[in-house]
Amino acid sequence: MAQNEWWKGAVIYQIYPRSFQDTNNDGIGDLQGIINKLDYVKSLGVDAIWISPFFKSPMKDFGYDISDYRDIDPMFGSLDDFDTLIAQAHQRDIKIIIDQVLSHTSNEHEWFIQSRENSLNAKADWYVWADAKADGSAPNNWLSIFGGSAWQWEPRRCQYYLHNFLTEQPDLNFHNPDVRQAVLDNVEFWLKKGVDGFRLDAINFCYHDAQLRDNPAKPKELRQGRGFSEDNPYAFQYHHFNNTQPENLAFMQEIRQLLDRYPGAVSLGEISSEDSLKTMAEYTSDGNKLHMGYSFELLTNDYSAAYIRETVSKLEQEMTQGWPCWAFSNHDVERVASRWHHSDNTDPQQAAMLSALLASLRGSVCVYQGEELGLGEADVAFSDLQDPYGITFWPNFKGRDGCRTPMPWQDTTEFAGFSSQAPWLPIAAEHRKYSVEQQLAQPNSTLHMFSHFMAWRKTMPTLLLGSIEFIHTPEPIVAFYRHYQGECTLCVFNLGDKAQSLNLTVNASDTHSDLPHNTGQYANSEVSLPRFGCFFANI
Structure with a gap:
């Protein structure tokens, strides 16, 4: 295999930095915490780390609302810390993939602050602005994933702006070539720093329908998907016009052209569309767009052999040219050890089997921190919730905090070896018995099973590339x-x-x-x- 195709068959370990390891005792994980645990990561037998956002942010969506794409939020450290992380990881032959949130910014980003002032400034057309209807209502029927209209009124401009996610996450206008270039320049900043690739958040949301056409209604029996059901009106529509527009394919090519100037740099696109498998195939086609596609098709509640077989087979039929990447867990969904459980408690044997199944499918693999321990979903009380998604939809949907609680490094210390101070989310009591310290001392633990399997997998070309x-x-x-x-x-x-x-x-x-x-x-x-x-x- 060519050295520049290291990502084919790779195991990518996702780190949610807020919850990995805290070294400055503020209860929030940081870059130095990742550096301190690189030997642990290396022992897992993984090839790369994907780090969720650590950029400057008001943290309304915990880093997925970026106010400065070229700096580190002080809660995570500094650019010098990131340089050290890159160097230390590369010394251990671990690649670094970072999140890039391109479709939207924070409403505290300097671009938006300028854009919202009036319709004549230099950044006036950098976001998606539209006039109200004659009755003052929103320009169309598009909805936000987080509930309610995707349009927010801005009195400075006397217009609405689009936000597919939180109100504080205004969507950029990718129909403007200056926006596309500015976004690519931000991506290149990190390439110059030595990153090995990017996980591109919500990458199919970059473009919107320029005509602002209404989305059609979806029949009640088809209202399903990632956390979308009768309690979230987002499920009531086919999202034909607010994302996954045909113009986005050309932008995927622009991203690829940039990455091709940095040998070995890889792109992994997160895709959630009406037909995610078809979109994955489109976005990875012809060798001139994304390197890999990543969807939520195996992050559902369906735990049947038929569903897994049919989902993977469908992608195989669709994706004749690209390369898939599979995951059973991430920072947005209930942990797989609980989501696909057969009893009230997570089962170490089941957890080990699921990791082996995931790593045996064709493609690359994303493993979420704690999955190697067999961690289940934490039960977070409403009073402790941080996730705005969960706060809005409680109690029918408890949000994403249950999969984001801190890593249990030890079982006896007050805060499980994560921090010496109370963490931003409480340590899950049920996680202590699955701590890294405990499992390292148990030869047949889920952790040892995981690292043993990943080491064996590296010797199996059939599993890596077949x-x-x-x-x-x-x-x-x-x-x-x-x-x-x-x-x-x-x-x-x-x-x-x-x-x-x-x-x-x-x-x-x-x-x-x-x-x-x-x-x-x-x-x-x-x-x-x-x-x-x-x-x-x-x-």
């Missing part, structure tokens, strides 16, 4: 072959909490008996799997 061929199996079994340059690996997973068997005639030459995950057995044309079991074999 094609995927699913086997039709009954619930709750997922099975597939991975093919690469004449070699083939069989992968079988029992998603259920009871033993299962699968009739399958293969020539199993190597069943990788030294792999702790390989709990299944093959005999007399039958694969036998214990609860949450896995089976791997070269055939």
Whole structure:
């Protein structure tokens, strides 16, 4: 594999910096905390770190509302700290991917402060402004993901501005070429600092329909998706016009042209559209747009073999040229150990199996911090909530704080080794027994299983780069072959909490008996799997 294609088959470890490690004792994680834990990250066997936003921000959406794209928010450290992080990570052969939030800024960004003053200034057309209807109402029916209209009245201009997310996150006008260039210049600032790539937040939201056409209504039976249901009116529409516009494909090419000037730099686009798999394929096509696409299709509540098989198979059919990236958890959804659980408590065996399944699919992998420990969703009281999304939609939707609580490094100290002060979100009591310290002392822990599997995976070209061929199996079994340059690996997973068997005639030459995950057995044309079991074999 070419050195510049290091990202193909890579395992990317997502760090939510607020909750990883606090070194200045303010209860909020920081860049120095990431530096201090790089040896731990290295021990996991991952290839890269994706760091959620650490830029200057009023923190209305915890860093996804950026007021200065070229500086570090003081709560996280300084540009010198970031330079140290880059150098220390690269010494350990760990790549650094950072979030870039391009579609919108904070309303405290200097661009917006100037733009909102009047319709004649130099930045007047840098955001999406529109006149009110004759009756004073919003320009159209577009809705914000966080609830209510996507339009906010600005009395200085006597116009509305568009915000697909919070009111404090005004959308940039990508129809303006000066905006596109300014955004690309900000991206290049970090390339010059030595980052290895970007996770592009909500990248399909950059462009809006220039005609501001209304979105059509969605039938009640189809109102579903990432956290969108009857309690959020966002689910009531087909979002045909407020995102995923055809002009965005040309902007993807501009991003790629910039990255191609920095060998090895990679782009990973977060995509959430009406047909995310189709959009992923479009945005990674022809080798001149994004390197990888990343969607929420496996971040849902559907935990069935059929759904996983059909979702991955559909993407395989759509994405004939690009490269996928899969995830079971991130900072926006309930942790997979709770979302796909079979009991009231998270199950270490299930957690280990799910990590192995994720890392066996074709593509690259995003692993969210704590997933290697098997952490479940934390139960955060309403009085402790920080997430505006959860505060608005409580109690039907509790928001994203439950997956953002601090990492439990120790189980005995007051704040679990995360900080010496009370953290910004409370330490989850149920997480203490899954602490890093405890699991390092247990040879068969979820943590050791994770790092062992990732080390083994690096020796398996079939899993890193091979094609995927699913086997039709009954619930709750997922099975597939991975093919690469004449070699083939069989992968079988029992998603259920009871033993299962699968009739399958293969020539199993190597069943990788030294792999702790390989709990299944093959005999007399039958694969036998214990609860949450896995089976791997070269055939």
